[in-house]
Amino acid sequence: MRYLPLTDTDRTAMLEAVGAPSIDALFADVPSDLYLNGPVEGLPLHATEMAVEKHMRRLSKKNLAAADAPFFIGAGAYRHHVPASVDHLIQRGEFLTAYTPYQPEIAQGTLQMLFEFQSQVARLYGCAVANASMYDGSTACWEAVAMASRVTRKKRVVLSGALHPHYAEVVRTMAKFTEDEIAGSAPSLTALPDDDGLITRIDDNTASVVVQYPDILGRIPDLQKIADAAHAKGAKLIVVNTEPVALGALEAPGNLGADIVVGEGQALGVGLQFGGPYLGLFAITDPKLVRQMPGRLCGETVDADGKRGFVLTLSTREQHIRREKATSNICTNSGLCALAFSIHMTLLGAKGITGLAAENHRLACIAADRLAKVPGVTVLNENFFNEFTLMLDVDARQIVRDLADKGVLGGVGLGKLFPDIDGLKGGLLVTVTETASLEDIETLATTLEEVLP
Structure with missing residues (x-):
């Protein structure tokens, strides 16, 4: 028997409270052609468990892995x-069951891992402070845009045309709710990035400039040049990195003038995983702005006996503090993926x-x-x-x-x-x-x- 705690009267009252005429109205933003209006094509309506397993195996063989x-x-x-040691270690019970602790001070091992993870990301990015991770690179990118707008009290965001289009689309989608003005452009098919063209779009109303490094075409922009131009207009430079291995060869963005560095950590430890879950990385160069960072931040301290310990230092999200004071509505960190990243980084050195x-x-x-x-x-x-x-x-x-x-x-x-x-x-x-x-x-x-x- 399915557990359905709400009655029709409950649902009606809830819809009235939010001002929606029906449950379907809550999904108005989803295009109608994406609705599932019938059985999934290719799957039997009724079958035994063994028959379903055989059928799914036949379907999987059509993939080219x-x-x-x-x-x-x-x-x-x-x-x-x-x-192989990465998967072996992340599946240990003490990690697997406590990856997002709700009584964090009890899970000292998990907190220490997140502290080490933050240290690794900060060093990789050339930044002062990194948080305990986010959902993925694209949402981390938006959170950086929102943070820059809060800090600068401006609303114009300049996106490089060579920013990953999925990241740009997430920014545009979220900006609908914050009234940020998104100034995007198309990528230029040139041997080198059009840094000068990007710089000409920065004005006195610009809150942030978002640049990918390396960019979506694989090119490497001149971050220092862009940073100087952004700072001259009072804007923050946000650098997006989708391939963390690149930073083993390239100069860290934080050392080249970036104010906020975000990216996708999937490449280290996580694997392709059929598209997720992935791992958002987020770091800043100015520690004075730490309270404007989204997500969680783990810190090191000492206990009553003077022994080294770890705590959840900052949690500026709406689950912990009043919603109007929250810097983000992201309700967790990607703890297990962060652990995989940290183990892989540790093994590499x-x-x-x-x-x-x-x-x-x-x-x-x-x-x-x-x-x-x-x-x-x-x-x-x-x-x-x-x-x-x-x-x-x-x-x-x-x-x-x-x-x-x-x-x-x-x-x-x-x-x-x-x-x-x-x-x-x-x-x-x-x-x-x-x-x-x-x-x-x-x-x-x-x-x-x-x-x-």
Whole structure:
């Protein structure tokens, strides 16, 4: 029997209280074509448990898994080798059951882990303070925008055209509720980022400038130049990083003038996971602004006997304080994913992350040089880390499908990321990590030669 504690009278009273005529009205923002109006296609209405298992296995075999093919997909979700010890440790009972403690002072091990995680993120980002994580990179990006608007008391947000479009869309969606003015633009297909074009859009009313590093086309913007221009207008520079391994080779954003650094931590320890859960990272360079940070912050202290201990130092979210004083409505941190990130970072160490980054860049350079020899292919980038853009004379989305039909996961077509911009349809974003072998790179090149018209 289903547990349904609310009566029709209860529901009616609740709808009247919020001013909604029906339950369906609560979902008015969801497009009607996304509603599920019947049974899920391809699934039997009635079947035994064993029959359902067999059916689902047959369906799963239609997928081409990342580990079963040469894999060059990135665009914000990256395949790196995750040591087996990561999964072994995060599944220990003392971590698995206490990843988001509601009596935090009892879970000293979890608090210590989060404290170490914050220290790792702060060092990676070149920042003074990092929080205990957020949901994912895109929501962390919005939280940074909201924080900058609170601090500067301005409402205009300048988005780089080379910001991941999913991140930009989250910012636009949330800004509808805060009345922030979002000034976006289309990415320019140039060998180097259009830093000067971005700078010309910064004015005295600008609260924040949001730049991705490396950007969605794999290029590396001049953060110091952009930071100086933003600060001259009283704006905060928000730097978004979707590939944390890149910071093993590139200068940390906090050392280049960034005020807030956010990103996606999935690449370290978490894995692709069919799209989630992922891990949002958030850090600031000015510790004076710590009370404006969203989410949780763990700190180190001593107990009554003078022994080292850990506490939840700040929780500026609406679950802990009055809603009107909360800096965020995010109600937890991604604790288990943060643990996986922290374990992987610990296993790598400073030399390990640098070595991993060097190997990624080495393989990416080999791939770019090889693919540039394919007739009809031009490498756009003048600089990149492990991700670069190929320019084709045809729609890259069809080429991606043709490659997949031949057992190669060859990248992401820019037409998929920017479907409304015709000029980007010939762009193919290719990512090369340490999981790609030289044989995989050659397979991509030869197969690309086969499928290009």
